[in-house]
Amino acid sequence: MKFNFQNKTIIILLLMAFQFSFAQKKDENIGSEVVNVVKPYTPTISDAFKVPETPVLDDAGNAKKETIKYSIFSFPVASTFTPSKGKAEGVDKTKQAHLYNNYATLGFGNYGTLNAELFVNHELNNYDYVGGMFRHLSSQGGISGVELDDPFYNTLLDLTYGSNYKDMSWNVDLGVQNQIYNWYGIPEGFGNTLIPSERAILVNGINPQHSYTTISLGSKIDFNEGILNEAILKFSHFTDNFGSAENRFFIKPSLQLAIMEESIKTNIIVDYVGGSFDKNYMNNIQPLKYGYTNFGIAPSFVMQKDDWTLNLGASVFYSLDTENSNNSLFVYPNINASYKVVGDLMIFYAGAEGSLEQNSYQDFVNGNSFLSPTLNITPTDKQYDIFAGLKGKLANNVSYNIRGSYINERNKALYKSNDYNENSSNQDYEFGNSMQVVYDDMRTLSFSGDLKADFSDNVTFGISGTFNSFTNDFQSEAWNLPTIKLNSNIDFNITKKWYAGAAVFYVGDRKDLKTKTDIVANYTVTTLDSYFDVNAHLGYKYSDRLTGFLRANNITNQAYQKWLNYPVQGFQIVVGANYKFDF
16 A cells, blocks of 8 residues: 555656756647557546544653652842722712601791790710700680680600610609699570670689690610510509599509510500599589509411411400499400511501500590580490501602401490580589590491502602491491591602691581470580681791791681680691701
């Protein structure tokens, strides 16, 4: 094979050399020649040598690799290169608003209105602090069409001392409050049977002023570790200028214990109220006394699985009637369940709750300041409140809550006008110008909904409404309870300095009963008309310390009656300022 290849190579080289030599002779005539083909040419292809895909290496003759060691000789080299330093890009930072510990507010308005507030707080060291709050709101009256005096005063002073530690925190509060009101709501047509001079003497002889004084002491302690989670303690002494007095003591420790990987929370409640009224209504001889001590325990625990959250619990109360020796045992459900239908966008919730609610003279006055000091006090047995609803978000900045409930209550308290006559020997609250508390067994079907939206950092909006349907066992009506209540509010920042807001309230029709008992009892069921109350405010931030404000209430100037024969003040305006400071 090698020999043929070499021979062929030599022959080809000789032919090329011979042809090249003839090509160099330019003038020579090649001429012509006849070639006779004796045999046709048949080409053949010789075998080709192929390189294997995987060559076989013979490493027998390879030399052994030597181990080479490198050594570096280091010596300093002078360099004139200086790298430039990087410069961080500046970030615009909003200056954090300074939070002041104290503020003072002062405002003046028509009807002789004075609104003053002072709040101070001072840290004694890293753990202890002391604070105080003073509030005063008063008006000199002047409601159109009112014959009796109608000013009011409400003054409150509250002092606080507390401590915050790593494992616990506690505080003690001491408060004093004085309230002065007037029973100015004499009935329409009062004294019309009298001659004008006698009527004037009767009306001018009524002194409608009455006052309340509250002294309160309270404390709260929180623990970060241990079985005792928190404990609340409250005591209040409530009196009026007609010799009435009431004491209220409330204590509520909350325990939290882990059993079999479940956390069980238990509230223990002791609630005592006791007091007396010097006189019964239209009976100046027989006093009224009352006293109730409610002992309660309410354990509960929470179960969570996937999108379900279940809170199972119950409460048991034992009530002691210390005046009538009438003791009772009550058991209530406390069950709540929720299911995330569409994450946080839609959450379904339902439950059943109940409780023994302690009523008191102080709580009733906070709800209605025109009560006579002749009340019957008893607890309300809220047997169950079965409810269900949907809540969630329509968007990141819009939330909603829709709820329906059915409530069954025994001894539900209702405000109702007192019976009256026009006897000049009456007490100042016995001329049809005061109200009482009556009780009834009631069922309430309620539907409510609310929507809240933060359209931006500068605009917030909210609207809510409630519809109620009442069923009574003893009273002919659900006195002074509206079937419809609506309210809406909006707040917005106009500029960095200016802000404003508005609120609208609607309260539907209510019913009350006025009974005149001169000779023959005359019962009159009266419907109090529904009303709108439109309020607005405007503020200007002069600095981070000083802010001026203007508040307008009852802008539509409606002389509506919140209670029967008690018209409210018309258009009201208050102008004032708020100043923040540190010591």
